[in-house]
Amino acid sequence: MKILLVGSGGREHALALGLKADKSCTELHVAPGNPGIATLATIHPLAITDNNAICELAQKLSVDLVVIGPEVPLVNGAADVLRSAGFAVFGPSKAAAQLEGSKDFAKGVMRDAGVPTARSFTCTQESEIERALDAFGAPYVVKDDGLAAGKGVVVTNDRHVALDHARACSRVVIEEYLAGPEISLFGISDGRNILPMQPAQDFKRAFDGDEGPNTGGMGAYSPLPWAPDDIVEETYEKVLAPVIAEMAARGTPFIGLLYAGLALTDEGIRVIEFNARFGDPETQVLIPLLMTPLATLLYKAATDNLDDAVLQWRDESAVTVVLASQGYPESPKTGSVISSIPIIENSQVFHAGTALNGDSLLSTGGRVLTVTGTGADLTEARDRAYRAISQIDLEGSFYRSDIALNASVAEKGN
Numbered sequence: 072m073k074i075l076l077v078g079s080g081g082r083e084h085a086l087a088l089g090l091k092a093d094k095s096c097t098e099l100h101v102a103p104g105n106p107g108i109a110t111l112a113t114i115h116p117l118a119i120t121d122n123n124a125i126c127e128l129a130q131k132l133s134v135d136l137v138v139i140g141p142e143v144p145l146v147n148g149a150a151d152v153l154r155s156a157g158f159a160v161f162g163p164s165k166a167a168a169q170l171e172g173s174k175d176f177a178k179g180v181m182r183d184a185g186v187p188t189a190r191s192f193t194c195t196q197e198s199e200i201e202r203a204l205d206a207f208g209a210p211y212v213v214k215d216d217g218l219a220a221g222k223g224v225v226v227t228n229d230r231h232v233a234l235d236h237a238r239a240c241s242r243v244v245i246e247e248y249l250a251g252p253e254i255s256l257f258g259i260s261d262g263r264n265i266l267p268m269q270p271a272q273d274f275k276r277a278f279d280g281d282e283g284p285n286t287g288g289m290g291a292y293s294p295l296p297w298a299p300d301d302i303v304e305e306t307y308e309k310v311l312a313p314v315i316a317e318m319a320a321r322g323t324p325f326i327g328l329l330y331a332g333l334a335l336t337d338e339g340i341r342v343i344e345f346n347a348r349f350g351d352p353e354t355q356v357l358i359p360l361l362m363t364p365l366a367t368l369l370y371k372a373a374t375d376n377l378d379d380a381v382l383q384w385r386d387e388s389a390v391t392v393v394l395a396s397q398g399y400p401e402s403p404k405t406g407s408v409i410s411s412i413p414i415i416e417n418s419q420v421f422h423a424g425t426a427l428n429g430d431s432l433l434s435t436g437g438r439v440l441t442v443t444g445t446g447a448d449l450t451e452a453r454d455r456a457y458r459a460i461s462q463i464d465l466e467g468s469f470y471r472s473d474i475a476l477n478a479s480v481a482e483k484g485n
């Protein structure tokens with residue numbers, strides 16, 4: 072099977088590794104890719120916002136499957152163009168990707184499907200905004216309705232800050248604050264069936280101790296030794312299966328990866344958000360633990376064939392730590408030289424924002440590399456991830472030192 076994977080981040084590097092490891096994948100093409108991915112696959116230049124260019128590349132390569140990594144082409148309808156041209160695609164249609172593209176749309180689907188989530192108001196007028204803020208009180212949760220590259224959500228005790236953010240959005244969802252640990256739980260769907268993956272936890276704040284601004288994600292780990300035993304089953308029953316049924320009933324089946332961001336509150340699980348694609352950096356811990364051949368799995372999802380599929384996981388733990396550029400997330404410095412990448416057993420360095428200039432590897436983005444360690448438990452996985460990342464030099468760069476720390480301590484105490 073020939074596969075085209077669209078995207079260029081750490082998530083796509085991890086997916087490329089998983090796809091390549093499946094013997095049924097005979098040729099792997101990635102566009103636009105990055106220097107790390109180029110060691111695994113043939114890379115092609117591509118503007119991912121150009122649906123026709125994606126389709127033309129798939130036609131030129133005559134691939135059997137297209138896997139779309141990032142949200143932008145999904146929300147733009149790249150999957151629709153590819154499906155019309157006869158390709159099997161892992162990634163939702165434009166209509167189904169609205170689960171990520173519009174918070175208000177996602178709220179409507181959850182309401183119709185009876186999925187537990189924060190109570191909310193969608194507002195466009197100043198008077199509605201003020202009423203909604205006062206209805207819920209502090210902490211205020213204010214969400215831009217549309218895609219905002221991780222900058223759309225403000226959680227604050229300051230009513231002025233909440234109001235300013237709400238005013239800056241043309242449509243805004245204001246919702247009740249959910250207290251409790253957050254987890255990411257992904258399901259792989261063919262539009263009728265959905266297979267839940269094991270949960271992961273992401274670290275959204277820039278600095279240790281959950282301080283600093285929100286980011287795209289500074290690290291992740293899986294599995295979660297502290298999570299309730301039935302969390303996967305409960306999320307499947309209360310969230311994943313009802314959403315897939317609702318999307319199918321609306322005539323817009325969701326085919327691809329449904330990402331549920333959940334809060335585990337005292338009143339039970341609540342959906343914080345949906346994404347329509349694999350999470351980054353959660354994918355960098357899940358793919359190294361997944362034993363089920365990935366290319367075959369995603370092809371089955373893309374061709375309405377998941378009825379008998381099951382997921383198998385290694386009995387190991389994985390921890391990933393993001394190396395970020397100086398100034399990330401506000402104003403990341405790019406164009407600096409990255410020192411040689413260490414080769415350490417049971418660790419893997421995924422490229423996210425890198426480019427080659429001659430023989431030099433340069434930083435090109437806010438999140439530069441993601442370093443995953445695997446091991447018998449979280450402590451061993453952490454040690455390997457941190458040993459590897461500490462050997463990479465990039466001027467001004469930083470990483471969190473507490474990814475999976477509390478969970479690894481708790482695990483030892485058990």
Ligand code: AMP
Binds near residue numbers: 212221226246285
């Ligand atoms: P999102 O961009 O939707 O992932 O939101 C970013 C972060 O904002 C989430 O990971 C949460 O930490 C926080 N957040 C979003 N919605 C809520 C909520 N209703 N209550 C508490 N925190 C929230």
Ligand code: GLY
Binds near residue numbers: 273288349350351353
């Ligand atoms: N890790 C958060 C995201 O992928 O959106």
